[in-house]
Amino acid sequence: MATVEATLQGTPDVPLMVKLKRAERRQRLQALALIVPLALFLLLVFIFPLAGMLVRSVENPEVANTLPKTVAALHGWDGKAAPGEPVFVALSQDLQQAYENKTVANAAKRLNSEISGYRSLVMNTARKMPLTDAASMREGFVAIDARWGELPYWHAIARNTGRYTSYYLLAAVDHQIDDQGNIVATDPQQAVFLPILGRTLWMSLVVTVICIGLGYPLAYLLASLPARQSNLLMIMVLLPFWTSVLVRVAAWIVLLQNEGLINKTLIAVGITHEPIQLVFNQVGVYIAMVHIMLPFMILPVYSVMKGIPVVYVKAAISLGSHPFAAFWRIYFPQTLAGLGAGSLLVFIITIGYYITPALLGSPKEQMMSYFVAFYTNVTINWGMAAALGTLLLLVTLILYAVYSRLIGTSRLKLG
Amino acid sequence: MNKRILSTACFGMLAACLTQAAIAKDLTVISFGGASQEAQAKAYYEPFTKATGINIIPVAYNGEMAKIKAMVEAGKPTWDVVEVESPELLRGCEEGLFEKLDYGKIGDKKDFIPGSVSDCGIGIFVWSVVLAYNADLVKGTPASWADFWDVKKYPGKRGLRKGAKYTLEIALLADGVPPAEIYKVLATKAGVERAFKKLDQIKPNIQWWEAGAQPPQLLASGDLVMSSAYNGRIDAAQKEGKNLKIVWNGSIYDVDSWAIPKGDPKSAEAYQYIAFASKPENQKVFSGFIAYGPTNTKAVSLIDPKRADVLPTAPANLKGAFAIDIPFWVDRGEELEQRFNTWAAAN
Numbered sequence A: 001m002a003t004v005e006a007t008l009q010g011t012p013d014v015p016l017m018v019k020l021k022r023a024e025r026r027q028r029l030q031a032l033a034l035i036v037p038l039a040l041f042l043l044l045v046f047i048f049p050l051a052g053m054l055v056r057s058v059e060n061p062e063v064a065n066t067l068p069k070t071v072a073a074l075h076g077w078d079g080k081a082a083p084g085e086p087v088f089v090a091l092s093q094d095l096q097q098a099y100e101n102k103t104v105a106n107a108a109k110r111l112n113s114e115i116s117g118y119r120s121l122v123m124n125t126a127r128k129m130p131l132t133d134a135a136s137m138r139e140g141f142v143a144i145d146a147r148w149g150e151l152p153y154w155h156a157i158a159r160n161t162g163r164y165t166s167y168y169l170l171a172a173v174d175h176q177i178d179d180q181g182n183i184v185a186t187d188p189q190q191a192v193f194l195p196i197l198g199r200t201l202w203m204s205l206v207v208t209v210i211c212i213g214l215g216y217p218l219a220y221l222l223a224s225l226p227a228r229q230s231n232l233l234m235i236m237v238l239l240p241f242w243t244s245v246l247v248r249v250a251a252w253i254v255l256l257q258n259e260g261l262i263n264k265t266l267i268a269v270g271i272t273h274e275p276i277q278l279v280f281n282q283v284g285v286y287i288a289m290v291h292i293m294l295p296f297m298i299l300p301v302y303s304v305m306k307g308i309p310v311v312y313v314k315a316a317i318s319l320g321s322h323p324f325a326a327f328w329r330i331y332f333p334q335t336l337a338g339l340g341a342g343s344l345l346v347f348i349i350t351i352g353y354y355i356t357p358a359l360l361g362s363p364k365e366q367m368m369s370y371f372v373a374f375y376t377n378v379t380i381n382w383g384m385a386a387a388l389g390t391l392l393l394l395v396t397l398i399l400y401a402v403y404s405r406l407i408g409t410s411r412l413k414l415g
Numbered sequence B: 001m002n003k004r005i006l007s008t009a010c011f012g013m014l015a016a017c018l019t020q021a022a023i024a025k026d027l028t029v030i031s032f033g034g035a036s037q038e039a040q041a042k043a044y045y046e047p048f049t050k051a052t053g054i055n056i057i058p059v060a061y062n063g064e065m066a067k068i069k070a071m072v073e074a075g076k077p078t079w080d081v082v083e084v085e086s087p088e089l090l091r092g093c094e095e096g097l098f099e100k101l102d103y104g105k106i107g108d109k110k111d112f113i114p115g116s117v118s119d120c121g122i123g124i125f126v127w128s129v130v131l132a133y134n135a136d137l138v139k140g141t142p143a144s145w146a147d148f149w150d151v152k153k154y155p156g157k158r159g160l161r162k163g164a165k166y167t168l169e170i171a172l173l174a175d176g177v178p179p180a181e182i183y184k185v186l187a188t189k190a191g192v193e194r195a196f197k198k199l200d201q202i203k204p205n206i207q208w209w210e211a212g213a214q215p216p217q218l219l220a221s222g223d224l225v226m227s228s229a230y231n232g233r234i235d236a237a238q239k240e241g242k243n244l245k246i247v248w249n250g251s252i253y254d255v256d257s258w259a260i261p262k263g264d265p266k267s268a269e270a271y272q273y274i275a276f277a278s279k280p281e282n283q284k285v286f287s288g289f290i291a292y293g294p295t296n297t298k299a300v301s302l303i304d305p306k307r308a309d310v311l312p313t314a315p316a317n318l319k320g321a322f323a324i325d326i327p328f329w330v331d332r333g334e335e336l337e338q339r340f341n342t343w344a345a346a347n
Helices: A001-012 A016-056 A061-066 A068-074 A084-100 A104-114 A118-127 A137-144 A151-161 A167-172 A192-224 A227-242 A244-257 A261-268 A280-308 A309-318 A323-351 A355-360 A367-378 A382-406 B001-023 B033-050 B064-072 B087-096 B147-148 B169-174 B180-187 B189-205 B213-223 B230-239 B267-277 B280-289 B326-346
Strands: A176-177 A184-185 B026-031 B055-060 B083-084 B122-134 B157-160 B206-209 B226-230 B244-259
Touching: A016 B169, A016 B267, A061 A104, A061 B083, A068 A084, A084 A104, A084 B064, A104 A118, A104 A151, A104 A176, A104 A280, A104 A367, A104 B326, A118 A137, A118 A151, A118 B326, A151 B055, A167 A261, A167 A382, A176 B213, A184 A261, A184 B226, A192 A280, A192 A367, A192 A382, A192 B326, A227 A280, A227 A367, A244 A280, A244 A355, A261 A323, A280 A309, A280 A323, A280 A355, A323 A382, A355 A367, A367 A382, A367 B064, A382 B280, B026 B267, B033 B055, B033 B087, B033 B230, B033 B267, B033 B280, B083 B087, B083 B226, B083 B267, B087 B169, B087 B244, B122 B280, B147 B189, B157 B213, B169 B180, B169 B189, B169 B244, B169 B267, B169 B326, B180 B189, B180 B326, B189 B226, B206 B213, B213 B226, B213 B230, B226 B230, B230 B244, B267 B280
Parallel strands: B026 B055, B026 B083, B157 B206, B157 B226
Antiparallel strands: A176 A184, B083 B244, B122 B226, B122 B244
16 A cells, blocks of 8 residues: 555656546555455355355265266166176175275165165165175176166166266256156156245245235335324334244244134134134234234335325325325335335245244145255255255246346335 | 463463363253153253263254254264164164264163164164044044044044154054054055055144144144154153043054264263163163153063053053064155155145
8 A cells, every 4th residue: 555655646747547546446445345344254154155055956976976986887888778797896896895984875875865765775785795606796786686687776876977966956846857868747746846836936925915915004104104103103013023033933823723812712702613723724824924024014115105205195186186096196106116125025035934834834834945944954865955945046036137127126125 | 461461361271171171071962852851851861960970961853863964074063962763873874973882881782672772873762653632522432543534433633743754654554454564565656655545535634743742732732632642742741630542552663762973072971871871770760750661671670560551662552563664764765755745735
């Protein structure tokens, strides 16, 4: 810095324009230096993990790492008949080595997700290595288990010789690669993710629409009331907003369950004799999700309404417009930016919802994130979890693109 | 000034040493929570701390292996002793998530019931998945899973564990498959179809549970009239005065085991704990608090015969019961769970 200043002052021959440009550049650099911590933070906690997830969804190291000789020997295999003796020899060496290194279970697990039962086939065979008394390796393998002579089991290995795979991403949209190498739809009994994605989007849409219906009038009320009353109302909007989601979900269970406050009241009043099922179904999930998402709709809409002068509508009415027409044609268009921002916020956050449907819903209300958690925690299939995460990310980006196309991001007002 | 810095540094070091000592005396033990973990606290944690001075930090989980895998991959597990179910134990052992146990530090293998001793785990107790019902709400006495399916005779919501494991077996039992042939049937495509078809019949009447502590709560609150449940949890609820009953016919039993995550820096203390919890006199105390059967054969003779009658290991209770097929679930688990998810998510 000091040298730059010295050159600026010490060289009177430099034209003013150049000096000005240098000064500007220095200021820009200083401004950039201010956001370096933020950029680093984003890089570390956002971009880096996200990239890691994207890579995980295509990574496929298990077979290539565990069975390197087999992979090499399978190179050039035509796939029409079970491979020849050299491949069996390579596999026996690989299995023996992997068994000693305790890595064989990784490949076994990966292959098991291609064909159920492959896991024990690999584990049992690996335990019996090395084969010493068999006439040929091939016969020895088939003697251990006849499946080693069957084509699909070899296709499963051949499909996974590469370090990267489209397996998880295809599975996330209910497709797979068959033995002939074609992309085909998954067996309908195993195809779960596209219907779940559809349901996730549908539920998000319903929540967004209900939030608009409930939030817009409330935001209007907040914006038009005198400061004292609107502040009180605002606190009532914000208090639940600041309460932990988990606490609110638990509270809803207490309120909505069969023996809960609401059902007891309904029965006492005589509206119903049997308790109404309000929780562990769609009703409960929608109630709680709308409750949680409502502030995300109210706040941006309110902030936009606050900036709209009352005089416009008054002027329209005084010029003879019907009050509703004045609202619809003068006031409403001005709130669109807030409404758009609120809807986008609510929709995108709802797409990723996990804990509310998991606690308040039945299996029929589970959204995409439930399956991300399922593959992360229960089956430890992190490739599948990453692929589903990638799918969700993609949907979110598309939504954002559509939104900015329709309304324009410059008009997005987040409060 | 220098003096003050010196004394601060000394104090800091002292504090560091103290916390180090405190950490060394803690052992993190993971179990499935609820009544089962409470019984473990009384039978194992508290006496162990009294005997050795090692403090137990109890943690509850639902059997997810993901955390253990992440810890083992990161190289420094903070969980020292984990209670695991058999399929997870076998899988985790093969995948190198658990230490190979040195039985010299635990006890004589011969003292334990068959099936409770393996490379990476030693049995803690025998448990059963049973049919439990709220006797206040159910008129009559259901006697089998076929009655569980009879929504006309016994109206009301039923609970089943959200997952394929146990659920498919139960469906086949209800469809009349004898216990000895369950896994033979389930190994075929037609058998899986049959199980799901049977489940279709009562799908609208099912409420799914995930944690073992849920069925007794939901039964007691009247949200469910019948449910599959872990027998010990029902026993614990009975002790609290809830009118819940158990049907032993068609129960599925398995062993839960202690395992040590690979690379655990406190494995010496972990062994000490496992050895302590495997002693017959301590297992006897545990079975007194919750109705799970001991794995140490020497504990069986110590248990009061009246108490022994309510354990899954009682001969009368084993009639019509069968053991879960661990290799089957290790092999087919992923496919069947996926199929189950697809089925459960559909309308």
